[in-house]
Amino acid sequence: MTLSTTSVTHSPKRAWLAPLMYLLACGALLGLSTNLAKLAGEMQLSAVAFLFWSISGAALILLVLAAFRRNLPPVNLRTLEYYAVSGLLGVAGANLLFFLAIPHVGAGFVALIITLPPLLTYVGALTLKMERFQVTRAxxxxxALAGAITLAFHKLSAPDANYLWILLALIGPVLLAIGNLYRTLRWPVGVSSDALAPGMLIAAAVILLCVSLLPGFSLGVSTDRFLPIMLIGVQALVFAGQFLLLFLLQKSGGPVFLSLLGSVGAVVGVPVAILLQGETAPEGLLLGALLIGAGIALLNIGKAKQLN
Structure with a gap:
């Protein structure tokens, strides 16, 4: 059975439920991923190596799945462009920044800033006239921006603040937002979600392979211990589920709804970082989370008014 992008008539309840389920499942995997990245750092796995091998594993899983369904990624100039740009913005670029930053700023902080793409995506959608201006959503x-600024201010004002890594981590949500808009605008006509996902991951793996050739980077993984290899395998499964769900959500919910992934990821990622990994709660967490939560609620209330 192929998960295609062909329009199918659903009842209003089912049409609303499917994107919500994709959002919750994909967001949970995203929150788990940030904490797995921290564990990888504690095991002395480099960010590039961990990301490359886990993405390659996820690409292989989805490619086998696509072959089983007889729905392999199409290869032409149009789709190659789509795979390369999507892989750079939404996978290799953003995740590499996050994974490199986690040892310096913490998994909890990264899990919080991935709540920003909905806002940036909405601003981009307004600029590109993909959405109409509405007071509630504005x-x-x-x-939500006020909430993000609150979190960033407290993080930057901490005595041990690493300004460079905080700023580099904040570039990640910008790349994700651009990627959300790009995938919607440039989705190849007639190509299904489960064909696009492995193509994007393969492109991301190639990009990371090129990065590994730069001085100071390596794809080497110690085979003396079983745990690092097992962790890469777990992350590969997480990525496979996350990016397949991402494309299903992209098609059914649109770019702004898709960007709410960060909020769901934070709900999972921050408590895991605090309770299981021993991180301290970020300063300004309550106020920042309330402001971001209120912003996301207003975005969705505004969207509901547009549909009525």
């Missing part, structure tokens, strides 16, 4: 953007 208020949501302002509220």
């Amino acid at each position: 208020a949501g953007v302002i509220s």
Whole structure:
């Protein structure tokens, strides 16, 4: 059975439920991923090596799945462009920044800043005239940005603040937002979600392979211990599920709804980082989370009004 992008008539309840389920499942995997990246750092796995091998594993899993369904990624100039740009923005670029930053700023902080793409995506959608301006949704953007600024201010004002890595980590949500808009605008006509996902991951793996050739980077993984290899395998499974669900959500929910992944990821990622990995709660967490939560709620209330 192929998961295609062909329009199918659903009841209103089912049409609403499917994107929500994709969002919750994909967001949970995203939150888990940030904590797995921290564990990888504690095991002395480099960010590039951990990301490359886990993405390669995820690409292989999805490629086998696509072959089983007889729905392999199409290869032409149009799709190659799509795989390369999507892989750079939404996979290799953003995740490499996050994974490199986690040892310096913490998994909890990264899990919180991945709540920013909905706001940036909405601003981009307005600029590109993919959405109409609405006061409620604009208020949501302002509220959530205030929350993000609150978190960033407290992080930057900490005595041991690493300004460079905080700023580099904040570039990640910008790349994700651009990627959300790009995938919607440039989705190849007639190509299904489960064909696009492995193509994007293969492109991301090639990009990371090129990065590994730069001085200071390596794809080497010690085979003396079983745990690092097992961790890469777990992350590969997480990535496979995450990116397949991402494309299903992209098609059914649109770019702004898709960007709510970060919020769900934070709900999972921050408590795991605090309770299981012993991180301290970020300063300003309560106020920042309330402002971001209010902003996201206003974004969705505004979207509901547009549909009515």
